[in-house]
Amino acid sequence: MVPRPRAGEPGPGGRAVFLDRDGTLIVDRHYLGDPEGVELLPGAREGIHRLRELGYRLFLFTNQSGIGRGWITREQVDACNRRTEERLGLAEGFAGIGVAPERPDEPAVYRKPSPRYLRECVDRFHLDPAACWMVGDQPRDVEAGRAAGMGVARILAEGDRCPETGAPAFPDLAAFARWRAEEETGRTGGDHG
């Protein structure tokens, strides 16, 4: 799977956020094949735009075993991803989209918790893993990010820690983005103070 470069993206800054799709950006409808079913979660659009303002390149990284099961097609998943970009107001789209089609009972190549897509993007886009984040709603999202040497965060309805992994948890993407903004503002202030 070659990460998809997009025109109009900012030049390599080394910083990126990799976002899970279902349960993180949009409502998880399980094997979604109809773009009409794309419904943004609260805070997703705000979070995306805050992260862009902070200078992060934005990638989508989604397990879609419905493809491997033969229940939905790659074309349907691509259409839902495009609709997700539209709903988020990402006119030029994500910097790259990784779709893992494997079934859970198949050997995982790209399927999270495999970090392969993350590592390929680090190489392809000259990213600094230590300056990147993987954000998702499942422990396997956290595991993939950690395996790639990235910061990790979980979207979780309740609690400020992922019980399985200890990763910091946020109720929605906007809360994660605010936390990043606060951390980075604090760090900048410290550098100057």
Ligand SMILES: [Mg+2]
């Ligand atoms: Mg998910």
